[in-house]
Amino acid sequence: MTTNISECMNSILNSVRNLPVCSLVKATYGRLAKLFVRKGREAKAQLGTRKEFSQHLVKCIEANLKMVRCFTVTLLCSLANQTCDCRSFQALYFLCPHALACCAYSRVNWTAYVHRVYRLSSVFSVYRMGFTPPILEGFWPPYDGPTVIPDPNKRLAREGRPRSTRIQTNMDEEDSNRPKRCSLCRQPGHTRRSCPQVEGAAHSGGHE
Template sequence: MLRVTHCDRRASVFSLEETETVDGWSQTSYRVRMTEHTCDCGLFQSLHYPCRHALAACAAANIEWGYFVDPMYTMTSVFKVYERKFSPIPDEKMWHPWYGARLKPNSAMRKKASGRSVSTRIRNEMDAIERAEKRCGLCRREGHTRRRCPNASHSDP
């Protein structure tokens, strides 16, 4: 939840306070400068798209947020990317021979295909457990198993 604490409409500078942490952000107050397209979170200037702090400032001041979206996100600029024709990749037989360096994969770095994954956890003295001797499943005594239990009734046919 965002709350606008200071609003300077002439300079288009807004101070906002975060009432609860979101996505692990530890910062609780942000300053948004709408004319400069910047926010203290850094997303507004890096994405060229209003972050949630800028959107909250626009809502508080009743400003249309669409003016702060970079023109590269418009449909016309997206369509310009596809104006040029893409030539298909020719058949591999028509490729020129390569005389440069050949890359050989390191087999030691290859991911294990199947089976139980190997633990990468570093163990210490806290992980050491005292192994108790196995107990019998019938009489619960140590030293033997259910198959060799002296107390078991063995009926031979």
């Protein structure tokens, strides 16, 4: 798993990834519940400050406002249809620097063109959902299905470096005509173990 989303999940579940599936599910459920509690408290605290939009949107708008004075306004972008040639307006659902420049030129309040998903009330409603505690194992209904036995050939080796299961992509492809170089002296034709620089250093150290 090499995508960005997979890497994010791997970093969160790094401490429990070698546990059985049931333990992994419990850990994922517990961490997600803690995340929703923390994010819900943050959203509720921001609502108490009487702010209208999320902090993420405010930072983006402030960064875009710094570029507004760099543009010469020609009213070509359609604010009514929330479209702009840079496509940022359509992709992010809040105003790009070009749209903000048009609003400033036309003396229009830009807040009317921000999608409601960025409002703190919408953010708080996402994390307001409750989590039902998992049922204890003693209360589980009896199971009469097939018994799954793990394949012993799939077990990780107890000794030595584990074999990589990472899926290779285009960025991992190496030039076959490019010679391999020593990781110590960076010269081709040998490896770090057989590097003559290591032997030379050992002999010089003995003479001293």
